[in-house]
Amino acid sequence: MESLTSAGSAPAPPTVRPHVVLLASPDAGHLIPLCELTRRLVEHHGFSATLVTFHSLSEQQSLPSSLPASVTIAPLPAVQIDDLPANAYRPTVLVELIRRSLPSLRTLLRSISSTTPIAALVPDFLCSTALPLATELGVPAYIFITTNITYLYLIHRLVELHEGASPGEYRALTDPLEIPGGLSLRRADLPEGYRSSKAPVYARLLAAGRRYRLAHGVLANSFSEMEPAAAEAFRQIAEQGAFPPVLPVGPLVRSESDEEAAAGASPVLEWLDGQPARSVVFVSFGSGGALSVEQTAELAAGLEATGHRFLWVVRMPSLDGRSYTFGAGADDDDPLVWLPQGFVQRTQGRGLAVAAWAPQVRVLSHPATAAFVSHCGWNSTLEGAVAGVPMIAWPLHTEQRMNALLLEESLGVALRLREREDGGVVAREEVAATVKELMGGG
Template sequence: MKDTIVLYSSIGRGHIFSVVELGKLILTHNPSFSIAILIPTPPNSTAIDTTIFGYDSSITFHHIPIPQPPSGTALSPPSLIFHLIRYGNHNLHQVLQSISKTSKIKALVLDFLNYTANEVTNTLNIPTFFYYTSGASPLCALLYYKTIIQIKTEDSCNYLEIPGFPRISKEELPSYPEELENIFLDIVATMSGCNGIIINTFNALEGRANKALQEGSCFPDESNPPPVFCIGPVISVPGGENDENGCLSWLDSQPSQSVVLLSFGSLGRFSKTQLKEIAIGLEKSEQRFLWVVRSESDEESLEDLLPEGFLDRTKEKGMVVRDWAPQVKILSHDSVGGFVTHCGWNSVLEAVCEGVPMVTWPLYAEQHLNMIVLVKEMKVALALKETENGIVGATELGDRVKELMDSEKGKEIRERVLKMKVSGVEARNEGGSSYVALNRLTQLWKGKDNLSLLSPNSPLLSNYSG
């Protein structure tokens, strides 16, 4: 029976792609393993086409059907994804038993959003590791969350000292509903008791955070933290992305490092008011740009969404496309010299790996924490300021884009991120920090001969009800 590492992705294309790349990385490092990737499929959704990933025969895909929530269940959108995964636990249990009939499961790696699947892995006695798909710095903040909640209620304390994280004011912390805060505390408790945490980062990028994690200073129980493995940067390698909008051919005609890319992830949709401010700001900046527009309304055309005449006035310097563009290929293009980003971690790593400086525009989740680290700690980005009503004004955007692309400060940021690019390559090369961490992890897995699944006939398993 072949030794198998099972990777359980969370819901969402970004999470699935990240887990697939992790699987490929494990195989390049240790081809004796086979990889089983589990993809949750929520009700009323289409199963993702796994042929797009370009994998080899050592990777197999298994869909985990997520049943409809029980009737009368009231779930708020922020917590929905966590509950859906729990509803799929019974099907997860069955799939793991099926895999165990032909393979020896050495470990199960959970996307951290799938923390409730730990209920199944504990029952099956499978070594459980967590894959944190964001950076080490926001993980420090998450693990320290119980203390953060306590400090936030103290009037005498205006600043927070989080181990491994830049010093921040209480106002800079994103706020969450109480229901979500309780989920975060559950995640922390589960991660703290796992066999290890894998993070998509590297030492040179987040050295202080990695040190705090290794020492355990941000864990609830500092004396016995799980081992941490920083194995990044793990990013999707450009391959099957189609350039339907002709972005790459347009970039071919632009001068070197002259174009700023504006792209905000699959959920980064803006109001008509905000889109018009962006357009005016880009015109004011006088910089070349490639802008991926996602609006709250899919009905209106670009001409309706943007200021009158904008597309015609900027056609020599700018390109605007709707909804999607091949971001990895664009960031790797020689003509691109800047990136206005929502600070999703995949996008951050893609920019760092191509040496592209950033302007930060965080929108949701841990992106505000990523922004703080990028600007204050790594110093590879400039921050945008919102008005009181949450809008980024045209003047603010135009000034920051111009500063990034055409100023001494922008030049310093570019030089800094280019050094990070080199460090990222070195980390993954033989002898580098991420190479060593991944080797340590795979050796740990290879040594766990006594930790495979229990017999499928075990009464403990047959009584599991999910």
Template sequence: MKRTVVLYPGFGAGHIVPMAELAKVFLSHGYNVTMVIVPPPSAMGANNQVERIAAANPSISFHVLPPIPAPDFTGGSTNKHPFLLMLEMHRQYNENLESFLRSIPRRRLHSLVIDMFCVDATDVAAKLGIPVYTFVPTGASPLAVLTQLPALFASRQTGLKELGDTPLEFLGVPPMPASHLMRELLAHPEDETCKASVSIFERGMATRGVLVNTFESLESRAVQALRDPLCVPGKASPPIYCVGPLVGNDAGKGAKAERHECLSWLDAQPERSVVFLCFGSMGTFSDEQLKEMAVGLDKSGQRFLWVVRMPANIDDPMKILENHCEPDLDALLPEGFLERTKGRGLVVKSWAPQVEVLNHPATGAFVTHCGWNSMLEGVMAGVPMLCWPLYAEQKMNKVFMTQDMGVGMEIEGYMTGFVKADEVEAKVRLVLESEEGRELKARVAARKKEAEAAFEAGGSSHAAFLQFLLDVENLGEHRAE
């Protein structure tokens, strides 16, 4: 009798895609997998995204919970931060989640694996006596920082924002400028969003164990810190299982989809000659920044493939979801830019098959927003990265990528909210033309080999997953006694 693992992801591609990859690992070990989906608010534009991922993964069962009235994520009837609304929405789905879990015979139910943002589901698991584990789609380094924040807040009377760029010392990671923490954590500690953020990471570390989307050699210091009692004084550290890198393959856009035009364009470019600029599903810029970026790419003389999304105000959390319209490239980019760069540059609207692009022989560099999935995809493709973080934990990731991991270079100016054309030109040329760029490429290539070895039989991630399965089985035997 095959046992069933229930996976419970948060909203958004950055949470659903890596959990779908985790599902494939369970399937390869002989388990049935059901992904339980909370219907996303229409404002997030993610309904068809789930359908595409489900269509591309027929071996995974997808169960969409019966819908309930969703909070207004557009800001029309509430001033609540979308992050708080998302947590509230998941909390309201606990009853429907419980009903679904009860429909699975207890002897068949192996475990419940929840996204970090779905921690309220631990109440359901406790009620039903189901072993619950946390899945962290980001890495061990940001997790190490976030788990140490409660102690930092307890030692201070005020928030962290006034510290500016003052470096904070955390176990297991390089010194972290206070300004690089997530925006929600820079509010006053009594702010509702700040308190909710801290609570999530505290509760997420209180499950039976934590599965992290990383491989041990990429973040060895941070992994050791998470296992160190000093990381969270006075609390027992849960087992940490590094089971990554869990990286998709663009199949979520549909297995029968036609080959994207940009791949044919790349076919005609010399090997390792193209810089790829892509900033995630919610990464957007102002009109002025897009024009400045275009000037820099033009002046660099380098080949480029650039994904441009509709501008939106990334500084306003109530408007970050309003960027799903098709951009008008002629209106957004400098006059004559598309014509001048025709042949050596290609601009595509809204989306490109990122994994395929990164693994194409013509791609030589990746300008990224430093989202964790994108960083791992860059590592797995062996492509050096230029770091332009935008929101969430991406500024923290930039620190890890450029220091401990050695897989990226910083594009200066992101902290001011405006990167100048000269900086774009200089860094693109540096990574593609210079000795420093070649050294960066060599470091990323070495990381790629480490990542591939981690997944092989006997590799660190393969062994960690087997240990996780053994721990769950031992837990079941203990309960049966």
């Protein structure tokens, strides 16, 4: 009997999925969007993936439950960094940790490529020192910017400014710095490392920006509708060959299912369920933002004076003047003890103060949430934008002042709180007036 399968009609060999290796810097704010990018590449674009993680500097970060099981997780071994100054600029410490991990990363990449052709290497933008490894392997590399296109434009301007500069010559950015779309950044609005050309970190930022030009492209956690002028400017810049193409791939935010898997049922959400629609002001400064003791008291007094319902995620105050405290505080520290005496009792029924954490994505999407007092970290900004919640901008560190200006002046989706001229504290009267204005009672 003849075979029913004729010659030439044998089943085609299975298609090999292109393999991408992604590098997440050791920071939760960077890990979350990179995991979401990984998920989309695997589930929607047919890639297989290895996610490389570095040793965390703070609390252990768990990977999102939405990350496909097929993704290979490759943690690199810890490296010694205790020789660095205790007060070192945090991004500098992160970059140094990554640099010291490069030998282990090289070994890992060579091991992967010996059995699986690597289609692309995608490092987080703090991992730009890994770009030469892609050149060694002969694979394309795409930098992933966890923040916005406006920040990327700042990097481009820094590199452009130093075209033709002699070694060791560092030129200051203009003050103000004009950004496409009419945004004018004063020196005080720039991320700390960009404010002075004499600061040691300035040279490292310039070196990183120059390395970005080794990449085949840049993936930005933003979208054209949010930053149309900056996106168009980069289209033209790429056409001129002055910078790699910039591809807006956002918004990449954590999902409600991830938070539900991590926290399960939440008393915060149960409390929100009992509040009227669009009535609650949500106050949160992210995983690393910190207020001083004085500022914590002023915020409490301001919220109390508004008469509006509020949900406040209270973190341990800063006792050393810093506006960030990544991983600070012992597990048994209770930030609620720093609230003014009687505050919780006086606001009981219309206000809820919770310690350290709340399921932010689920809170922002809850029907009771009307406004978001935010530090303007980019993850929080995108989560607020996706939920359609207007914001009160209270930037604290890194690029957050720049983000606040983008939200207030370019997009018109935020009101900016103003600090007192005599000490950088936002007064209770300013808090109350701004909340009332946004909520329609001012």
